[in-house]
Amino acid sequence: MKSRKQISSGVTELVLVRDDASELPPWTPGSHIDVEVRAGLVRQYSLCGDPEDRSQWRIAVLREPDSRGGSAALCERVRSGDVLTTIGLRNHFPLHQSPRYLFIAGGIGITPIIPMIAAAHAAGADWRLVYGGRSEASMAYRDEVGSFDPAHVLEWPQDRRGLIDLDQLLAEPQSGTLIYCCGPEPLIAAVEARSAHWPHGTLQVERFAPRPVTREAPNTSFEVELVDSGEVLVVPPDKSILEVADEAGVYVLSNCEEGTCGTCQTTVLEGVPDHRDSVLDEDERAANDTMMICVSRALSSRLVLDL
Known part of the structure; x- marks a missing residue:
């Protein structure tokens, strides 16, 4: 690790370099890495520097x-x-090309948004950031996001202004605009609800915690066929596909085990998944060709997975 410094109340910045000073892998805005804090303890963090x-x-x-x-x-x-181990480099929150962007960040949710703003600004796109936090003192990188164009940044510290006025912000759909939102679950859920009347595909979100899942019926057993070996495993109601695969000696790279990091994403060859993750968007869920096996289950009696 190159450096560590506190950049706002409660937020610490870490700068990571390779121990041999060689180049790090390329990344794009929205990417995150897993940091192994110690053996068995891994956390996900968005890259917020310059790609x-x-x-x-x-x-x-x-x-x-x-x-x-x-x-x-x-x-x-x-x-x-100090030496820190990073695992993986993934992007489930990519910045799609658009003439206009509305970025909504809450607290530490500003981190994946920073390189997105830089990319949008460099591309000459029209953009606006609404940045909320508990207080100004808790809001990291205020100077940095303001340096792009302060006229495009609206800060919303809760202790002075209350909650972001999403009803006004999202009242009228704006043609050709993509909304990118990252932050605590209450903010994301509110943005999803307030932007429901916008065109399909407008909203892109990234969660740091799993979305609430309400189930009217209890879990049931189902079968999983592993295409590489042809082995068929039974997933009982009280276990995940990931757990059953691990017990059968099938190693699948995983991390959060709560459906937020995307590490265990697995290709579905046959069957209908019961998606319970917080990574895939509506279109990806509807395609039913991939799933997070740490939390998602099956709507069909059998799934055939590329494992």
């Missing part, structure tokens, strides 16, 4: 009051020169 700078990666860590060890260690105990 053109292959010498380093920048992440920002929110110190969670009820930290289970991840944010506390990264914010308080790691030091410059």
Whole structure:
């Protein structure tokens, strides 16, 4: 690790470099990495630096009051020169080309938005950022996002202005505009509800925690066929596909086990998944050709997976 510094109340920035000073893999706005804090403890963080700078990666860590060890260690105990292991580089929140963007960020949700704003600004797109937080002191990178064009940035500290006025912000659909939203679940859920009358595909979101899932019926058993071996496994009501595969000696790379990181994404060859993740959008769910096997189940009696 190259450096660590506190950049706002509760938020610490880490700059990561390779120990041999070689170039890091390329990435695009919306990408995130997994950081292994210690053996068995892995956390996901959005890259928020410059994609053109292959010498380093920048992440920002929110110190969670009820930290289970991840944010506390990264914010308080790691030091410059410490070795951190990163696993994977994925982008389930890509910036699609558009003439206009509305970015809505809440708290640490500003991190994936920063390189998106830079890309939109460089492309000459029309963009606007509404950035909310508990207070100005808690809102990271305020100067940086304002440096692109302060006239396009509307700060909304909750202690002074209350909650973001989404009813006014999203009242009228704007032609050719994509909405990108990242932040706490209440904000994302509210944006989803308030933008429901906008054209299909307008809203793109990234969650840091799983979306609430309401089920009217209990889980049932189903079969999973693994195409590589032809083995058929039975997934009982109280276990996930990931757990059953692991018990059968089939290794699948996984991380969060709550359907938010996308690490265990698996191709579906036959059958109908019961999508319970917080990664796939409506179109990806409707296609039924991929699923997160840590949380999603089956609507059909059997799934055939590319495992």
